[in-house]
Amino acid sequence: MEHIDTDICIIGAGPVGLFAVFEAGLLKMRCHLIDVLPQVGGQLSEIYPHKPIYDIPGYPEVTAQELVDRLMEQIAPFHPTFSLGERVETVNRNHDGSYTIQTNDNTTVHCQVVVIAGGLGCFEPRKPEIDRLLDFEGKGVAYMVKNPELFRDRKVVLAGGGDSALDWAIFLANVAERVTLVHRGDTFRGVPDSAEKVFELAREGKIDLILKSNVVALTGEGHLQEVTLLDRNNEVSHIAADHLIPLFGLSPKLGPIANWGLNISFSAIEVNTRDYSTNVERIYAIGDINTYPGKLKLILCGFHEAALMAQSAFKYVYPEQKLSFKYTTVYGVTEF
């Protein structure tokens, strides 16, 4: 059992949680971050590490993982500490107003302020109804593409009709021996440019596109070898496959956050946009996890929220001090 004492405990080490360390650090507030995932980066590292992002100020184009790496570099002077692979279960208020947080691994964190940067919550991939799907998890079935190199020169079947299915079909076309995209409809939900690119690759014979069909069963000896398809006319076909990647989105599960006495609306935490505080004193919510009129689930919006949160949280960490706003161009970044 580990015990940590810090100024701010940040629940969620996605991009917004990471940037909150920087904004807190400028004001000399120490941070500890907890994430249920084994690595930092939230959705960026877990879902789309190799995809380019185009709407981060100052970066015309940056891959998701590179952005995470640069955030880690940016916060390094403030020496944040991490508990990764642990889920926050309870958040309890102490008599003096501080909080004690406990994880499922019995780590306890004592802090003055709690910042929930929990994104979609403890998310899990949606699993389609496919016979023997669970038997082949880790033996050919994966719900996310963490490392595209694992699919090099392999036969890959992707299932789904959203952005992830389209994007990975395009990307893996140059990596895998063969990519087959199976979709139950004949049009895609994903962005039109990506859908057009997929149709183009199919016309050029660079991927196989099987529409109006579902993957219904898997077979193999120890490892996936074949997927069975059923089309709208109830005709069955089989294709050889080393990997199946069902991409049907994530089911957002707030998880334990729902039990902490916070005002929740449609699986998100209601906040005051003055400082992104919640209805519970000293608990803030920033990034995808919060909701307010006009909310946009964008990384840059979460960064803004982190800045205002830190200015507001200062009074709880340094109740005797008056906060004066300072530009980094004037005062720089001082390590502590």
Ligand SMILES: Cc1cc2nc3c(=O)[nH]c(=O)nc-3n(C[C@H](O)[C@H](O)[C@H](O)COP(=O)(O)OP(=O)(O)OC[C@H]3O[C@@H](n4cnc5c(N)ncnc54)[C@H](O)[C@@H]3O)c2cc1C
């Ligand atoms: C495919 C895709 C493409 C996208 N493209 C863009 C884009 O181009 N531009 C853009 O701005 N945004 C984009 N987004 C959205 C962007 O990824 C999110 O806005 C961003 O990740 C939100 O960051 P966050 O830190 O708030 O949450 P997240 O990245 O979701 O991180 C939250 C973390 O909290 C952890 N957590 C939750 N509950 C607990 C708990 N109880 N205990 C411990 N840990 C917990 C989770 O494990 C997670 O790691 C995209 C999203 C997807 C899925």
